[in-house]
Amino acid sequence: MGRASRDSLRDWLRAPGSLSKRLAALGTRYEVQVLRQEVTPFRQRERDALGLPRRGCTVVREVILWVDGQPLVWARSSVHQTSLAGPWKALKGLGTRPLGHLLYDDPRVTRSELEPRRLARYGHTRRQMQRQWLAATGELPSPQMLWSRNSVFRRRGAELRVMELFLPALKAYRTRPR
Template sequence: MTLSRAGTAWRSPALFMPPPLRGWLTDPHSLTARIRARCRHFSVQPLRTGRAALAADEASLVGCGRARAVSREVLLRADGRPVVFAHSVVNPRDLHGVWHMFRGVGSRPLGALLFADARIARSPLAVRRLDWRHPLHRRVRAEGIAVSGPLWARRSLFMRHGRPLLVTEVFLPAISELAP
């Protein structure tokens, strides 16, 4: 399944990314583990979990209607600073089945669960530059995070028993304060 649908700006990682973010955007391993290795204290701040309206490409990727999905949004913090806004989406019919662990994950990092299960396969990463008009950029600003320009994001599908979970990670300005 492709993450770069016609009409969207999600692309395979390429050289057009800013060099300081290239490693963050292209590393296929656990983002949680990478951040933990570069700070003294890592935490997950849950923002919202529940039914959410999705962009058309998100709904298509998880196989449900735009108004039917369940999403989880969190801030990943390194030494108290928000460094990543994470937005995960799953089809609600999978919450009591293959993606049951999505319910009640709370302040635990979702990545720790995803990378610990050998039955979960990850798609290649897709990246995008988000300007102020993008819904995820607006959500970041709504959390009171100062953003003066575009933000970079990556996303991938995690597949378990043929069922998708879409994870999008938006890199916040403070990520540049961590070693690459």
């Protein structure tokens, strides 16, 4: 799968454009496995990133991105539930299609600067990812799976936050399509 290179995980964390397209270029079969999509209370970091009030709910979509049978990325997107009736309503019917189709095929969507972040080793997001990863793959994720990139997408005034958490082994693959 893919060609080894000297690219680092930092290159993946800072790579612009669609992560889905970049991952799909690594192999012959790219898949999105939806782990959950539901309404849930806001997390502090999501509320801050989206500039939302203390109260309210968000719609969360958590997925694993696979290439040729190898899980490489765990991702979480969140949007205020009222945005599902407006600018982000297509999220409801997305299913196993990549979120990137909504984000990069619409010229009205803008993206904030990418923000690499190291997860707390024992934080809530890490524990949630570990449970889901184990259930989906049958294996615990690498203890070194701590680096994520975060960004906010805007469409007609509504914001959608995306966090992508990378398997460390991904650094062995090129960040540019073949």
